[in-house]
Amino acid sequence: MRLPDGLHQEGGGRAVLVHLAAGIGNLVLATPLLAALYRMGYEVDLLLHADYPQAAGLFADWAAVRRVHALRFPPGERYARLVPAVPPFYWSGLRRPYAGRSDCVARPPDALFYQDEQAWYLTFAEALGWPHGERPAYTLPVAPSDEHGVTQGTLVLAPGCKTGEMAAKRWPHFAALAERFADVAVVGTADDLRDFGGAPLAFPAHVRSLVGRLTLRETASALAAAGAVVANDSGLGHLAGAAGAPTLLLFGPTSERVLGAFPSNVTVLRGGLPCEPCWTTARLRACAGRVDCLGALGVDRVEREVRVLLGMTDGGGRWKDRASAEGSAGISADRPIAIVPISRFPDRGFVDVGASEEGDGDPSIPLVSCLMPTRDRRRFVPHAVEQFLRQDHPRRELVVVDDGAEPVDDLLPADPRIRYHRVERQRTLGGKRNLACSLARGELLAHWDDDDWMPAHRLSAQVRALADAPNAGACGLARVRFFDPAAGRAWEYRWPDRSRPWVAGGTLMFRRALWETHPFPALDEGEDTRWVWALPAGAIAAIPDPGLYAALVHAGNTSRKRTSEARWHPIPLDVVREPMGESWRFYAALAQPAHAGAA
Secondary structure (H helix, E strand, C coil), X not given: CCCCCCCCCCCCCCEEEEEEEECHHHHHHCHHHHHHHHHCCCEEEEEEEECCXXXXXXXXXXXCCCEEEECCCCCCCCCCEEECCCCHHHHHHHCHHHCCCCCECCCCCHHHHHHCHHHHHHHHHHHCCCCCCCCCCCCCCCCCCCCCCCCCCCEEEECCCCCHHHHXXXXXXXXXXXXXXXXEEECCCHHHHECCCCCECCCCCCCEECCCCXXXXXXXXXXXXXXXXXXXXXXXXXXXXXXCCCEEEEECCCCCHHHCCXXXXXXXXXXXXXXXXXXXXXXXXXXXXXXXXXXXXXXHHHHHHHHHHCCCCCCCCCCCCCCCCCCCCCCCCCCCCCCCCHHHCCCCCCCCCCCCCCCCCCCXXXXXXXXXXXXXXXXXXXXXXXXXXXXXXXXEEEEEEECCCCCCHHHCCCCCCEEEEECCCCCCHHHHHHHHHHHCCCCEEEECCCCCECCCCHHHHHHHHHHHCCCCCEEEECEEEEEECCCCEEEEEECCCCCCCCCCHHHCEEEHHHHHHCCCCCCCCCHHHHHHHCCCCCCEEEECXXXXXXXXXXXXXXXXXXXXCCCEEEECHHHHHHHHCCHHHHHHCCCCCCCCCCC
């Protein structure tokens, strides 16, 4: 590998090249570095020397990564800085091209990698301005997919890990666990279907095998769709956690502490023997190589934890005491906290939020709280507020939660129905949604994405839809119009009726009581889809009117839009443009891509 000359010259701007290597788990643990660089405004290209070539696909469609280059760097690229975040055990074979370069970020001590791998990666970001001690959770932008039959009722098992001596990390009871659940799928490679001693795993006949049938990206999407994932200390285990799946990681001879903090959807289980972990001290000596620590982690204990995740315990929801609202700025961005009961806040419920319109004080009309998380999107905020003020539903409020670099309170009018909450520490999008819900006063809560268009009757139409479906906890659109004014194109995204119920996240309106038992997972992408798919059967009412919403396609979307896929149907741009009226001038003026910040 040869890095091209001139990378340090003018022209790189805020672009950086991040060099990662090794296994899937190592790449996952490096994602906080990528998230930190993105939040600081850097344009990130990846150079990958991955153990699995398909690992490059894990970073597709992530706003934090501009391009991915495998094994070699194409000539002609220029970067402000090079970030050689290659693990120490691969560095000797990859270090030569960096020798003598002044544009490289200094590598932290190797010892830190073996004490806290995520902290080691984040040290590179700190050298470029990231605050010391700020710890984004590891994450990957993988949307759940039920294409392979994995649903919120499915237990997905990932029984493998690397072979050789590393196979000592394999829990021996996966087949026994599978016998206790009706909906079970297994993922991985053929090598993963053997235990530490090399004997084949004998799964019950009802278990569906996806082994060898999926790409790595498809495997990640299946993991993201699962109701629970059980895995060893392995790449697929960490991938499940990064994709937002409720995940149990089973540890024995290796240490979880050396990997850094896990996101709130990940739980670590151990057998609890006094000799564990032993990997870096007296590897497997105490048990003469039998790996007694994993054997001592019984099936009954793992089964109980899985039943909690799948909502099979009495009175327990899937996310009870596991995901939660994120509170004030002093709380870590992805750390679970308790949901505070409404009764502790006397101002919650039906309250008057201004008397500027007829009907504001009528308690028979529900108060709707519009929730607008935003970050570094000043160009969109005034238009989003204007759309809120045009709504014909009389009792409404707008709750703005802002964690951008530059506050937007100066863009908000002095209106008692608009409340602004500044968060000094950046959070996941799911965390900001939870915070907005906790600050809201309304009985009904509506997502109010800052960049999309909504007609004046959106709120009133959705209030009527919920009134007509008293057993439903939420409503939204399963057919959504998208438009790209720069390209002069528009589409209608149509969710197939045969699939599990789904509505677009930006179109959601839901009852406060539903959110209190089902808060949003602490994810930056896909948090709304995961929330919808975690709801009980019958909780979602799909509204058959795509004219209630039009979503803008632009460079700053929190997730990239794959408009070439089968569910995207081209429509005339006028179908979107004509209902907008004067609003079209705002969108037509967006000749350049919007700011890269995400809501």
